[in-house]
Amino acid sequence: MIDTPYILQAKNLTKIYGENVIFKDISLDVHKGETIVIIGPSGTGKSTLLRCLNLLTPVNSGQIFLEGEEITAHGVDHDQVRQKIGMVFQNFLLFNHLTALGNVMIGLTKVKKMPPEKAKQKALHELERVGLADRAHHYPAQLSGGQQQRVAIARALAMDPLVMLFDEPTSALDPELIGEVLGVMEQLAHEHMTMLVVTHEMGFAREVADRIIFMEKGSIVEQGSPEDLFERPQHARTREFLGKISELYGKKEKK
Amino acid sequence: MVNQFFSYIFQGTSVTVAVTLVALPLGLILGLLLALLYNYGGFWVSRLAAAYSLIMRGVPPIALLFILYFLLSGRLINLTPFWAGSISLGIISSAYQMEILRGALQAVGEGQMTAARAIGMSRLQAIRYIIIPQAIRLAIPPWSNEASIVLKDSSLVYAIGVPEILRRAQQLSATTQQPFLAFGAAALIYFVLVFLVNRGLDLLAEKTKLPTSMA
Numbered sequence: 001m002i003d004t005p006y007i008l009q010a011k012n013l014t015k016i017y018g019e020n021v022i023f024k025d026i027s028l029d030v031h032k033g034e035t036i037v038i039i040g041p042s043g044t045g046k047s048t049l050l051r052c053l054n055l056l057t058p059v060n061s062g063q064i065f066l067e068g069e070e071i072t073a074h075g076v077d078h079d080q081v082r083q084k085i086g087m088v089f090q091n092f093l094l095f096n097h098l099t100a101l102g103n104v105m106i107g108l109t110k111v112k113k114m115p116p117e118k119a120k121q122k123a124l125h126e127l128e129r130v131g132l133a134d135r136a137h138h139y140p141a142q143l144s145g146g147q148q149q150r151v152a153i154a155r156a157l158a159m160d161p162l163v164m165l166f167d168e169p170t171s172a173l174d175p176e177l178i179g180e181v182l183g184v185m186e187q188l189a190h191e192h193m194t195m196l197v198v199t200h201e202m203g204f205a206r207e208v209a210d211r212i213i214f215m216e217k218g219s220i221v222e223q224g225s226p227e228d229l230f231e232r233p234q235h236a237r238t239r240e241f242l243g244k245i246s247e248l249y250g251k252k253e254k255k
Numbered sequence: 256m257v258n259q260f261f262s263y264i265f266q267g268t269s270v271t272v273a274v275t276l277v278a279l280p281l282g283l284i285l286g287l288l289l290a291l292l293y294n295y296g297g298f299w300v301s302r303l304a305a306a307y308s309l310i311m312r313g314v315p316p317i318a319l320l321f322i323l324y325f326l327l328s329g330r331l332i333n334l335t336p337f338w339a340g341s342i343s344l345g346i347i348s349s350a351y352q353m354e355i356l357r358g359a360l361q362a363v364g365e366g367q368m369t370a371a372r373a374i375g376m377s378r379l380q381a382i383r384y385i386i387i388p389q390a391i392r393l394a395i396p397p398w399s400n401e402a403s404i405v406l407k408d409s410s411l412v413y414a415i416g417v418p419e420i421l422r423r424a425q426q427l428s429a430t431t432q433q434p435f436l437a438f439g440a441a442a443l444i445y446f447v448l449v450f451l452v453n454r455g456l457d458l459l460a461e462k463t464k465l466p467t468s469m470a
């Protein structure tokens with residue numbers, strides 16, 4: 001491991017799909033233990049950026065460093081890198097044929113080659129962390145959306161990732177289930193998990209984020225502490241977006 | 256007399272079952288391999304698998320059986336009619352099983368692969384531990400249908416002289432001049448076999464069924 005204050009660092013990332021430049025020259029430094037919230041309008045490339053960061057999608061140019069080591073370099077084992085970067089999806093994507101416990105265990109037994117008994121202990125511990133030890137033997141279809149998303153978080157945590165990426169983890173949830181997922185994420189932030197969260201939950205951004213990044217049309221328009229962005233946005237576009245988003249989502253949060 | 260009659264045809268049952276037990280698993284292994292190549296093999300490999308399927312399914316099984324039989328019991332390899340016939344039926348069935356499995360693999364959805372890759376699984380691991388277990392469950396009902404087709408098509412090996420149910424019925428019909436009784440008995444045995452296979456697979460589907468959503 002190279003000595004660096006950054007867990008994750010992206011330098012001049014550019015992603016192009018066919019003719020479409022999704023984002024261009026994006027750079028990003030993520031400190032250890034930092035919670036970063038990424039906001040921005042639909043189609044801006046937030047999801048694509050997260051997918052590029054854990055190498056699910058290749059970038060066209062630029063470099064990504066994990067703990068100082070370049071993971072976009074030639075010959076890097078992508079599967080090994082992904083073990084260290086947890087990812088949580090909007091639509092949960094639990095493995096449908098496995099119980100909650102099975103979902104959390106399978107990465108341990110098949111990827112980390114942990115003995116089943118030990119993997120089970122660890123998986124149960126992770127389920128406990130998200131408050132679902134009592135649902136260990138339920139299948140995804142038998143769980144509510146909020147519970148499924150918490151299992152998905154436990155599944156990612158079980159791999160002991162260096163950083164967790166969340167792509168709109170509460171967007172597919174009924175309003176009354178959003179809180180339980182945000183609660184787990186807040187707890188993770190308090191435990192100093194390094195997190196990159198794409199979300200429209202401004203309450204969470206305000207309370208939990210160390211830094212907020214506003215992205216639009218494939219570039220980072222502005223970033224700063226929640227106070228700076230909410231109270232003193234530098235760009236008109238940021239102000240506009242924040243106004244619109246709190247109008248859309250604000251009522252839901254207030255209730 | 257009827258008893259003896261029936262038992263003569265019934266002796267063919269073991270041959271029919273044996274042919275099916277060779278053809279069906281062989282078709283499954285080849286079919287799964289082809290389906291995986293089709294879905295994950297890249298452009299050209301996928302095209303090749305599709306072409307294989309198209310050709311195999313576009314020719315009557317009996318014609319393919321003769322072609323394959325003459326290849327498999329020819330000069331290069333010389334298999335007995337039983338083995339040549341069973342393997343040929345397996346190869347024919349592989350194209351149909353490929354279609355069933357490739358549909359099932361696709362029905363599992365891209366998201367499951369993404370999620371598996373995200374926890375560090377390789378493509379192969381994801382296919383093996385995440386995609387296939389779900390695809391197999393989806394494939395059981397159509398596969399049950401294919402299993403009964405293979406069972407019934409095993410009668411085709413009659414044409415290359417393998418003494419299965421139908422061939423025995425044909426012989427009896429000729430010697431006893433009782434075609435209705437002879438072929439009726441054969442039909443009854445086929446029916447019972449197909450029924451048992453379908454029931455067995457229904458039970459398997461029931462047993463491996465995943466719990467459905469909470470109401």
Ligand SMILES: Nc1ncnc2c1ncn2[C@@H]1O[C@H](COP(=O)(O)OP(=O)(O)OP(=O)(O)O)[C@@H](O)[C@H]1O
Binds near residue numbers: 048
């Ligand atoms: N696999 C793909 N092939 C081609 N274009 C794609 C692909 N994935 C995403 N895009 C395009 O990239 C752009 C950015 O998409 P992305 O999903 O990253 O945006 P987003 O900021 O996450 O939006 P949202 O808030 O709607 O989730 C969109 O215009 C989308 O159509």
Ligand SMILES: [Mg+2]
Binds near residue numbers: 048
């Ligand atoms: Mg998105």
